[in-house]
Amino acid sequence: MAFLFPRGDARCATPSRSRSVSFYAAATALFLAGFAQNAFAQFENVQLVPIADINTVVDISHAGDTRLFFTRQTGTVRVYLDGGLLAEPFLDLSGTVNTFGGEQGLLGLAFHPDYAENGFFYVNYTDSSDATVIARYSVDAADPNRADPSSGVTLMTIPQPFTNHNGGQIKFGPDGYLYIGMGDGGSGGDPTCRAQKPDELLGKMLRLDVDQNVDTPPYYGIPADNPFVGNQDYHPEIWATGLRNPWRFSFDRETGDMFIGDVGQNAREEISWQPANSAGGENYGWDRMEGFACFENDQSCPMDTPPCDDPSITLPIIDYTHTSNGGGCASVTGGYMYRGRTALSLVGWYLYADYCSGNLWAARPVGEQWQTRRLNDGGPLPQLSGTATFGEDIDGDVYIRNGGAIYRFTEACPYPAATLVPYWNQTLTSGCLNGFVDVLDLVAGI
Numbered sequence: 001m002a003f004l005f006p007r008g009d010a011r012c013a014t015p016s017r018s019r020s021v022s023f024y025a026a027a028t029a030l031f032l033a034g035f036a037q038n039a040f041a042q043f044e045n046v047q048l049v050p051i052a053d054i055n056t057v058v059d060i061s062h063a064g065d066t067r068l069f070f071t072r073q074t075g076t077v078r079v080y081l082d083g084g085l086l087a088e089p090f091l092d093l094s095g096t097v098n099t100f101g102g103e104q105g106l107l108g109l110a111f112h113p114d115y116a117e118n119g120f121f122y123v124n125y126t127d128s129s130d131a132t133v134i135a136r137y138s139v140d141a142a143d144p145n146r147a148d149p150s151s152g153v154t155l156m157t158i159p160q161p162f163t164n165h166n167g168g169q170i171k172f173g174p175d176g177y178l179y180i181g182m183g184d185g186g187s188g189g190d191p192t193c194r195a196q197k198p199d200e201l202l203g204k205m206l207r208l209d210v211d212q213n214v215d216t217p218p219y220y221g222i223p224a225d226n227p228f229v230g231n232q233d234y235h236p237e238i239w240a241t242g243l244r245n246p247w248r249f250s251f252d253r254e255t256g257d258m259f260i261g262d263v264g265q266n267a268r269e270e271i272s273w274q275p276a277n278s279a280g281g282e283n284y285g286w287d288r289m290e291g292f293a294c295f296e297n298d299q300s301c302p303m304d305t306p307p308c309d310d311p312s313i314t315l316p317i318i319d320y321t322h323t324s325n326g327g328g329c330a331s332v333t334g335g336y337m338y339r340g341r342t343a344l345s346l347v348g349w350y351l352y353a354d355y356c357s358g359n360l361w362a363a364r365p366v367g368e369q370w371q372t373r374r375l376n377d378g379g380p381l382p383q384l385s386g387t388a389t390f391g392e393d394i395d396g397d398v399y400i401r402n403g404g405a406i407y408r409f410t411e412a413c414p415y416p417a418a419t420l421v422p423y424w425n426q427t428l429t430s431g432c433l434n435g436f437v438d439v440l441d442l443v444a445g446i
């Protein structure tokens with residue numbers, strides 16, 4: 001390290017202080033270089049910490065405060081507060097939802113961006129006629145941990161020809177509009193090409209303005225800039241087309257970009273992506289395409305449906321084959337672009353999983369491509385099971401349902417300062433911010 005010391009430098013009015021500053025600045029720079037080089041390459045300290053035992057959870061959401069809301073497919077919403085589950089459900093729709101089919105039930109929950117003021121939240125469920133229902137409820141005026149069960153109003157009822165492929169996620173985008181992920185109506189291979197038909201709400205991403213008609217049916221309006229407004233062939237609610245069964249979509253809380261996990265047929269599972277400045281109208285390809293591959297030339301599709309690989313089709317950013325996933329059952333579960341604080345080496349990586357295999361991946365853009373990495377192919381995380389959903393809290397920390405429990409992504413932090421001393425000028429193998437701060441403190445304090 002001798003080169004770091006400005007010995008004999010006559011220009012230094014206070015050599016000792018100058019030496020000290022130079023030395024530690026250089027040391028810090030060396031440390032930062034090592035940190036920057038490996039912060040995104042090393043996940044071995046990432047952990048999944050269980051926070052609650054609760055089964056059948058298919059959605060995890062927050063209401064703009066520190067509570068988490070666990071939506072159970074069987075019809076109830078439970079509140080997670082101060083490290084525990086409240087005994088009484090926030091909402092109980094178990095007498096309303098139909099859960100006979102494996103993909104039916106209470107599937108989605110979204111709180112209005114102004115929930116603290118208006119108390120509105122929205123649910124997506126399948127009813128006794130197998131239809132998808134989008135409904136609005138209000139919080140109990142006297143109890144913030146209970147909904148008013150009599151407050152429900154229905155925005156949309158969308159018939160479903162089969163019991164599978166109901167989509168189910170609803171989320172408010174950064175634009176304040178409510179997005180609804182609709183599956184293609186089910187069976188297999190989209191038998192009547194619903195996902196490509198402009199007069200079908202199935203197989204689409206929908207976008208509603210719930211601040212129109214607040215007090216009168218249908219309790220929503222059409223955003224003026226929805227892409228097909230004025231086109232008589234299309235339902236005006238349609239934002240994007242060509243989805244098979246969007247099982248969990250999300251918005252990057254930093255950029256506003258949208259990620260859609262779209263469940264495939266027999267060969268490929270995919271993640272689609274939409275930039276925050278999208279004007280809508282994307283065609284995600286189903287059922288001309290399954291992921292990056294051609295699927296079928298369904299003659300029941302409209303005449304102007306683009307062929308496989310047509311430039312007008314928006315290809316996914318990621319797909320994986322069922323074979324690579326272990327064969328047999330495969331079903332992607334879309335997650336979140338990680339922007340949290342408890343597992344900092346994951347920041348900037350999009351998390352997703354496969355429900356069947358329990359495989360878990362992180363992905364990030366590298367140039368025009370997306371680099372993907374398994375997080376549980378021998379480490380750092382265990383093989384999962386029943387990964388039905390991810391969720392994000394008010395701070396951006398990310399959760400996952402694994403079987404009958406909810407887990408938080410975290411990292412083994414902080415390192416004891418003594419552990420870091422031998423490595424202060426070497427490459428660290430963790431992106432742990434607490435460790436990082438400890439070392440800076442350590443360096444500054446020498």
Ligand SMILES: [Ca+2]
Nearest residue numbers: 189190191298
């Ligand atoms: Ca078809």
Ligand SMILES: [Ca+2]
Nearest residue numbers: 284285286291
């Ligand atoms: Ca697609």
